[in-house]
Amino acid sequence: MEDIIINENQIKQEEYIVNMGPQHPSTHGVLRLKISLKGETVEHIEPHCGYIHRGIEKMCERLTYQQIIHLTDRLDYLSAHTNNEAVCLLVENALQIEVPERVKYIRTILDELTRLASHQLWWCAFGMDLGALTTYFYGLRDRELILDIFEETTGARLLQSFNTPGGLMNDIHPNFIKKVKEFIVHFRKKLPEYDELLTGNVILRERTNDIGLLTLEEAISYGVTGPSGRASGFACDVRKHHPYSAYDKVDFKEILYTKGDCFHRYKARVEEMWESMKIIEQLIDNIPEGDYAVKMKPIIKLPEGEYYQRVEAARGEFGVYVLSTGEKYPYRVKFRSPNFSNLSAINKLGAGHKIADLVAIGGSLDLVIPDIDR
Amino acid sequence: MNAILNYLKELFGGIKTLLTGMKVTGYYFVHPKEIITQQYPENRKTLKMFDRFKGEVTMPHDENNQHKCTACGICEINCPNGSIEVISKQVEKADGKTKKELDVYIYKLSMCTFCGICIKVCPQDAITFSQGFEHAVFNKEKLIKTLNKPGSSLKEKVKEVKEVIE
Numbered sequence: 001m002e003d004i005i006i007n008e009n010q011i012k013q014e015e016y017i018v019n020m021g022p023q024h025p026s027t028h029g030v031l032r033l034k035i036s037l038k039g040e041t042v043e044h045i046e047p048h049c050g051y052i053h054r055g056i057e058k059m060c061e062r063l064t065y066q067q068i069i070h071l072t073d074r075l076d077y078l079s080a081h082t083n084n085e086a087v088c089l090l091v092e093n094a095l096q097i098e099v100p101e102r103v104k105y106i107r108t109i110l111d112e113l114t115r116l117a118s119h120q121l122w123w124c125a126f127g128m129d130l131g132a133l134t135t136y137f138y139g140l141r142d143r144e145l146i147l148d149i150f151e152e153t154t155g156a157r158l159l160q161s162f163n164t165p166g167g168l169m170n171d172i173h174p175n176f177i178k179k180v181k182e183f184i185v186h187f188r189k190k191l192p193e194y195d196e197l198l199t200g201n202v203i204l205r206e207r208t209n210d211i212g213l214l215t216l217e218e219a220i221s222y223g224v225t226g227p228s229g230r231a232s233g234f235a236c237d238v239r240k241h242h243p244y245s246a247y248d249k250v251d252f253k254e255i256l257y258t259k260g261d262c263f264h265r266y267k268a269r270v271e272e273m274w275e276s277m278k279i280i281e282q283l284i285d286n287i288p289e290g291d292y293a294v295k296m297k298p299i300i301k302l303p304e305g306e307y308y309q310r311v312e313a314a315r316g317e318f319g320v321y322v323l324s325t326g327e328k329y330p331y332r333v334k335f336r337s338p339n340f341s342n343l344s345a346i347n348k349l350g351a352g353h354k355i356a357d358l359v360a361i362g363g364s365l366d367l368v369i370p371d372i373d374r
Numbered sequence: 375m376n377a378i379l380n381y382l383k384e385l386f387g388g389i390k391t392l393l394t395g396m397k398v399t400g401y402y403f404v405h406p407k408e409i410i411t412q413q414y415p416e417n418r419k420t421l422k423m424f425d426r427f428k429g430e431v432t433m434p435h436d437e438n439n440q441h442k443c444t445a446c447g448i449c450e451i452n453c454p455n456g457s458i459e460v461i462s463k464q465v466e467k468a469d470g471k472t473k474k475e476l477d478v479y480i481y482k483l484s485m486c487t488f489c490g491i492c493i494k495v496c497p498q499d500a501i502t503f504s505q506g507f508e509h510a511v512f513n514k515e516k517l518i519k520t521l522n523k524p525g526s527s528l529k530e531k532v533k534e535v536k537e538v539i540e
Binding site: 063064066067069070071134138141144151152153154155156159161164169170173193196197198200201202205298 | 387388391392394395397398399409410423424426427428452454487488489490491494495503
């Protein structure tokens with residue numbers, strides 16, 4: 001105890017430290033934020049991670065490449081399909097396997113459906129964070145239809161594990177195309193309701209305008225990607241700049257805003273839902289015939305070396321790094337999770353604002369805690 | 375004067391946005407048929423899950439109480455969580471040869487993550503997913519299941535295992 005020397009001058013007067021979380025409803029999971037307060041104004045935020053650390057990266061070192069995929073579901077569970085795809089693309093690129101066009105199209109459609117479902121849930125939760133309980137029911141109503149499509153084709157609603165190195169686990173269900181088309185028609189009618197309910201709402205405007213400003217330089221230096229980064233003007237869409245699967249065949253706009261406050265992060269996500277629907281519409285009628293998977297060896301061994309693959313998950317750039325020694329297990333796996341980088345900017349975003357604004361900032365970043373801790 | 379005008383403008387503008395939102399909620403208030411809600415525990419009898427729904431792993435048996443599992447153990451090797459345990463026994467046949475046969479197929483539901491690899495790799499299609507999803511039990515031991523029924527035997531004319539896993 002003797003070596004702790006407290007210099008009384010260093011203790012800031014009137015500073016009060018509170019914990020937000022780990023069991024706080026607005027942190028969307030077990031995230032603990034240590035907040036220094038002066039009155040009600042936030043002076044400094046220190047995120048503490050590790051409450052839901054499961055050691056997934058270490059577990060991957062004892063699993064084959066097919067088995068890793070089901071663990072990537074459990075990182076960012078709201079973009080499970082996208083995370084699966086990252087590992088599959090890595091294995092396919094490392095072995096230089098060309099997957100059939102059909103697989104690429106189906107993967108891209110499922111990617112965008114995942115993004116839509118994820119943004120819908122974020123919209124629900126963001127409204128609820130700011131006190132609008134109604135939004136939760138409206139968002140979930142439309143999300144349910146996507147989850148039904150997933151359930152029919154992949155067999156699971158959230159953690160699909162539908163990708164496998166070389167293709168897909170199964171072919172699409174015969175009803176898939178019909179249901180997706182019905183959904184797009186339905187959702188094109190319902191998305192304007194979202195704007196009517198929440199976007200124009202005076203309470204939302206007051207609580208998000210000029211809250212949590214992030215400049216372009218800060219977004220790049222913190223590595224804030226996804227809609228949160230694009231709201232600051234950071235053109236970081238992997239789908240656009242480094243196309244994978246069938247993204248090079250579709251025409252879509254990269255949503256860019258410049259201000260970087262909570263409201264623009266909100267707008268970026270709502271606009272992305274429109275773009276996702278555009279992408280699906282372009283692909284759904286043109287799914288080519290063919291196999292749904294390439295015949296792979298039962299044991300996949302990557303050649304010795306380092307591999308990296310990135311995809312655009314719903315919250316930003318998701319990357320997988322694999323160091324292989326030529327064995328059937330990877331030597332080291334590292335996931336670049338978008339939420340971890342997005343969270344790192346929270347001190348920059350939240351300092352100087354009121355503690356109630358921190359809820360809006362956390363909501364606008366769309367944090368998924370299991371992705372932060374892995 | 376300007377300040378008052380601005381104040382009034384903001385006030386009425388704010389009320390207008392609130393009314394816009396209430397228009398949507400009001401629409402659904404008078405159109406209750408457009409609201410889709412499943413009355414889950416009540417509709418249990420009519421509730422039909424999708425065919426591909428990954429409920430739990432089962433081993434289908436035919437009317438003669440026969441299954442297709444040859445106890446090759448490929449599912450056990452491929453399971454990422456160790457939730458499958460295949461215990462085989464040596465059975466002496468009529469012609470004097472001993473043959474490996476399935477003794478107990480243990481499936482630990484509590485450890486299963488429903489990734490579906492076991493069903494994909496099974497060379498005999500001996501296991502499938504069932505559509506049941508109500509897994510809650512009062513006792514942890516009840517989640518350890520034996521999939522092959524007592525007294526069941528191997529279906530004849532099952533093709534030989536071609537793919538051999540190291």
